[in-house]
Amino acid sequence: MPLRAASMAAAPLYVHRSNFLSPSQHHQLPPLSSSTLLLKGRLNSDSKRRRFVLVAQAVDSSSTSSSPPSTASAAAADKSIVSDDQLSLSKISFGVVGLGSGVTLLAYGFGAYFNILPGSEWSALMLTYGFPVAVIGMALKYAELKPVPCVTYSDAEMVREKCATPVLKQVKTDVTRFRYGDEQHLDEALKRIFQYGQGGGIARRSAPVLQMIREEVTEDGKYCLVLAFKAKDLQLSDFERRQAKFASFFGPGITAEVGKGADDLYEVRLISNTQA
Helix, strand or coil: CHHHHHHHHCCCEEECHHHCCCHHHHCCCCCCCCEEEEEEEEECCCCCCEEEEEEEEECCHHHHCCCCCCHHHHHHHHCCECCCCCCCHHHCCHHHHHHHHHHHHHHHHHHHHCCCCCCHHHHHHHHHHHHHHHHHHHHHHHCEECCCCEEEEHHHHHHHHHHCCHHHHHHHHHHCCCEECCCCCCHHHHHHHHCCCCCCCCCHHHCCEEEEEEEEECCCCEEEEEEEEECCCCCHHHHHCCHHHHHHHCCCCEEEEEEECCCCEEEEEEEEEEEC
C-alpha cells in the first residue's frame, strides 16, 4: 500500500467523472463540455495517509473567444441623437439683435449728449439711428415665431441628402429657424389641409400647433420626417380623414401616416419613397 500511494503521488491523474459519481449524481450535475477532472494526491501531516481531491476544470469557449458586436448594439449606435450645436443665422433672433442694438445706441447717445460718457460729437448720430433701430427690433420681436425643436437620429442624418425629397428638406429648414409675421409654423399647409371655416373643415381656433419635428429611419430603411402637433380640440379621426391630403400637399414621392402620441399630441409621419 505505501508503494501504491507513493506512485500515485508522483504525478496528478486525470480521470473521467463517471468513475467517482453514482448514477443518481449524474442527473444532478450539468454536462461539462470540454472539461476534465483533476485527481490530486495530498499528504495529510497528521495521519500520514493519502487523500484525493476532485477538482473540476471547465473551459468555456464562449468566454475566451471574441464574438462580433450584436446587431442590437449596432442598431442602438445608429439611433443615437445628433447634437445640433453649430452656430448659424437661422438660430439668431433678429428681433433681439435689433432691439439690443437700438437700446444700446440710445443709451450711449443720451450719456454722451449729457457728457456722462465720452464721444459727445457722435451723440446726435447715435440718437438718430438708435431710435429707428430699436423700433424695428421691437417690431421684429413682436412678430417673431420661434423655431421648433428638432430631434435627428444618426441613421436619418446619413440618408437625408440621398433620400429626403426637396419638400421635406424645405419643411425642416423652415420650421427650425426664426420666422416673422407668421401666426404659426406650416400655417398655409394646415389651412389647406384642415380647411378652416369651410364645410367639412375645422374652426380656426381648433387648428393644430406644431410642437416639434423628428428625423428617423423606418424599419424598411426609408427616411421619415415626423411632425408632432398639439391639438386639444381634435381627435385622431380628424387626422386620419386628412391623411391623403398630407401626402398630397407634401408630395410627390411621399407616403403619409398618422398616429396618436402622448397627451394631446398627434404625429404625422411623412415617409420618403426613395430608398437608400
